[in-house]
Amino acid sequence: MSEHSPAPTPARAVYGFALFLLSHTLFIIYLIYAYVPKSILEDKLGLYYLPDKYFALIIPVLFLVCLTLFAFFIYPSINLMMTPRIDQLETITDKYQIFRCNYINKEGKMCDNLIENCRDEHWNTEKYCKYHNTEYHNIDRQNFTPEVFCDCPKSLVCLLKENPDHLNTLQNRNRIPAVRDLDIADVFDEMFN
Known part of the structure; x- marks a missing residue:
């Protein structure tokens, strides 16, 4: 089956020329009907x-x-009906959003690991990363390998596999705070007050 393309083809040239002649002929007939007297x-x-x-x-x-009615009323109304409400999370999130683990340790520090497999239909399919998920609570923390929550795109060049001490170096750095969801009402209050 051939691929659909907007490029010119002989069949499209014939159709285009026929429509060109038809539109001009109908316009001339309309002008004759409109301007020539009835007698x-x-x-x-x-x-x-x-x-x-x-x-x-x-x-x-x-x-x-x-x-005019379609351009100024119907078309914008259709677009507004398809747009999520302003208080829905879909207005500021999409399927490529990066989710952080919601686990908070005893010191009140939040986990900075990425959540895997969260690209399902709904935005909050996962709450915890693999490290803090229920099935990993009972693992031996001393023998825990970073590969469980490593999110390297290419595992062959993963720094955690080559140098296991690299994780300690990363954890001792000053981190950027994890992204949090904001209440849209608070955002509007800050913007307009």
Whole structure:
């Protein structure tokens, strides 16, 4: 099956030329119908059953009114119906959002590990990373390997595999605070007050 493409083809050229001729022919017939007096159309051309000349004016005006109503009312209304409400989380999140683990230790420090497999249909499918998930609570913390929550895109060049002490170096650095979800009402209060 051939791939669909907007490129010109011989069939499209024929259709385009036929539509060009048809539109010009219909426009010329419309101009003749609108401007030539009714007596000439009836006596010389024998056209007795034509609609009233009133339709030559009202149909284009009706078309322009409908186009204006669609452009300024119907089309924006459809877009507003498809847009999530301002207080829904979908207005500021998408499927590529990075989620952090919600685990808080005894000192009140939040976990900085990434949550894996959270790209499902709903935004909050996972709450904890593998390290803090229920199935990993009973593992031996001394023999815990960083590979469980390593999020390196290429495991062959992962620094944690090459140098296990690199994790301690990373943990001793000053970290950027994890991204938190903001209440949209608080954001608007800060912006407009």
